[in-house]
Amino acid sequence: MSTLLIVFLLTLQSFGASQQNSYSHAVSKIRFNHVSHSKIKLKNGMELNVSYYGFSKDRAEQTIKTISHASEIIHENFSGNSALSDCKQIKLKVYDVKRSILNNRKIMTFAQWSNWGNLNVSALYETGYSRIGEPAMFISASSKDDPHGLNREERARTLVHETVHYWQDRACKLHKTNSEADAYRFEIFFMASL
Ligand SMILES: [Zn+2]
8 A cells, every 4th residue: 555655646746747847737727718720831941830829810810920020030140150940840839818817827837937037928939848749839819819928019029039049949949058049039029021
């Protein structure tokens, strides 16, 4: 009896530990009204499979359009040492969530909140760790879907920033020291080009 109990406790413990570095725990706590899958083809021949989990068909289309447009401009503008080529085959999952869910520390347990002074965020990019090949971006909803959500410009800007992180991840350059600065620079460049 006591041996069984110990085994059970150990199993529970390792399950808890694996949840720490995966976003599956978060996703299991959220309900989505709309799910869609798209394939984006870029002019340079690169392809990107995106799955959207969020509020509506319209919001899915708007989100995919921004990611697609940003991806084209990213590949036109990142060249030389900062070129973002294919290093690994990864899809992208986009989770469109209310701001209160995005910033709920009990749901978003995979994020290292202490890394940015435990401040609230507009989006999170998660490489997937144990679920290699399935990175995800969690983005704060549009103000049309959530009263505390992002306005049109903030949302475009945030999506563009996270899209840079996706391509950095795909190029195995996400953890390079300038990846955050590059994402911020591109956000500004992209918004000015609209
Ligand atoms: Zn960033």
